[in-house]
Amino acid sequence: MGRFVVHLLDKHIKSKVQYDMANLTKNTFSADLIRQAKFFKALSHPARLSILQYLAETKTCITGDIADELPLSRTTVNQHLKELKEVGLIVGTVEGVKTNYCLNTQAIKDFKTSAISFLGDLNIDTINCKK
Amino acid sequence: MGRFVVHLLDKHIKSKVQYDMANLTKNTFSADLIRQAKFFKALSHPARLSILQYLAETKTCITGDIADELPLSRTTVNQHLKELKEVGLIVGTVEGVKTNYCLNTQAIKDFKTSAISFLGDLNIDTINCKK
DNA sequence: TTTTTATGACGTAAATTTACGTCATAAAAA
DNA sequence: TTTTTATGACGTAAATTTACGTCATAAAAA
Numbered sequence: 639m640g641r642f643v644v645h646l647l648d649k650h651i652k653s654k655v656q657y658d659m660a661n662l663t664k665n666t667f668s669a670d671l672i673r674q675a676k677f678f679k680a681l682s683h684p685a686r687l688s689i690l691q692y693l694a695e696t697k698t699c700i701t702g703d704i705a706d707e708l709p710l711s712r713t714t715v716n717q718h719l720k721e722l723k724e725v726g727l728i729v730g731t732v733e734g735v736k737t738n739y740c741l742n743t744q745a746i747k748d749f750k751t752s753a754i755s756f757l758g759d760l761n762i763d764t765i766n767c768k769k
Numbered sequence: 770m771g772r773f774v775v776h777l778l779d780k781h782i783k784s785k786v787q788y789d790m791a792n793l794t795k796n797t798f799s800a801d802l803i804r805q806a807k808f809f810k811a812l813s814h815p816a817r818l819s820i821l822q823y824l825a826e827t828k829t830c831i832t833g834d835i836a837d838e839l840p841l842s843r844t845t846v847n848q849h850l851k852e853l854k855e856v857g858l859i860v861g862t863v864e865g866v867k868t869n870y871c872l873n874t875q876a877i878k879d880f881k882t883s884a885i886s887f888l889g890d891l892n893i894d895t896i897n898c899k900k
Numbered sequence: 901t902t903t904t905t906a907t908g909a910c911g912t913a914a915a916t917t918t919a920c921g922t923c924a925t926a927a928a929a930a
Numbered sequence: 931t932t933t934t935t936a937t938g939a940c941g942t943a944a945a946t947t948t949a950c951g952t953c954a955t956a957a958a959a960a
Contacts, residue, residue: 666840667815671822675815682810683948684798687887691802694891702907709797714949716908735906735957743892750888756818757881760825761874814918833936845919847938866927866936 674756677749680725685710685718690741693728699740805887808880811856816841816849821872824859830871 681687685708692704702719705712719739722728726745731738812818816839823835835850836843850870853859857876862869 667819671815671818675813675818678809678818679813682806682813684802684806685948687802687806687809688798690891694893697893710948711950712906713908713951717948717950720908732907737907741891743894746888746891750885750892753884753888754881757877757884760821760872760877761881762825762828763874816918833938841918842920843936844921844938848918848920851938863937868937 674752676725677727677753680722680727683718685715686722689715689718689722690727690746693739693741699731699738701736701738704739805883807856808858808884811852811858814849816846817853820846820849820853821858821877824870824872830862830869832867832869835870 681690688708689704692707693700702712702716704719705715708715710718719728719730723730723739727742727749728739729742731740812821819839820835823838824831833843833847833850836846839846841849850859850861854861854870858873858880859870860873862871
């Protein structure tokens with residue numbers, strides 16, 4: 639199907655086609671898997687795990703002085719906060735000059751549930767690897 | 770401490786120093802968090818999730834024809850298999866020309882446990898974000 | 901009103917990841 | 931013995947991530 643498209647186009651726009659092809663193949667993974675992977679990805683950096691832990695400890699919704707707690711510059715921490723926000727695990731509320739970040743407890747619960755489900759499905763005890 | 774080192778060195782090797790500094794700061798995250806993040810990272814790509822699911826379905830330990838199931842080239846799939854193997858979630862056993870891959874059920878269980886623990890610690894219901 | 905202060909947008913270098921192709925190799929099959 | 935076949939090592943281009951610095955801006959504080 640992707641192949642068909644290629645035949646209709648000439649070489650000048652080949653790079654564009656290859657790009658589209660790349661997307662086509664990428665899209666072959668189910669939306670569900672991609673979604674699942676995205677959440678795992680959000681948790682794939684110690685800084686982001688650290689941020690989540692910090693937000694859980696300081697129950698009050700705390701501003702960007704989280705940066706002072708981490709061995710990273712403020713802008714870098716900000717970047718990580720943004721990623722967590724984009725995936726919905728935390729929420730940021732502007733309050734004057736400051737921004738209060740806090741955990742989205744529900745989102746975390748939901749992710750926990752789906753992660754458990756995914757990992758649970760893998761645990762089939764009939765697998766005997768080293769026979 | 771890192772700062773101290775910098776003062777002793779001259780500019781010529783500044784880039785090296787910055788590299789070391791980077792490592793120093795990186796090491797400030799606890800080994801535990803780094804480990805945790807590594808596992809999440811292993812699951813941060815749909816191809817790798819897909820591989821795990823495939824291995825769970827085809828209970829028998831199956832060879833690299835996993836590649837035929839995925840929208841990726843054999844070498845790319847091999848790369849993903851390698852990553853899963855490095856983090857210990859799967860095991861590869863050479864059998865003649867072929868290599869049998871299979872799930873490391875115990876490792877998956879262990880990861881599941883630690884992930885649940887990590888995510889559970891974040892779920893403190895006293896957090897009220899939007900007051 | 902002027903000065904701080906906290907923030908995020910923007911740009912960027914370096915590192916890492918992703919996706920592939922090519923090759924050499926070891927072992928099955930012919 | 932020669933030919934296939936499956937695999938992983940290696941190299942590489944393109945994309946993405948990571949870490950930071952600089953700047954403009956909006957709102958507190960002085």
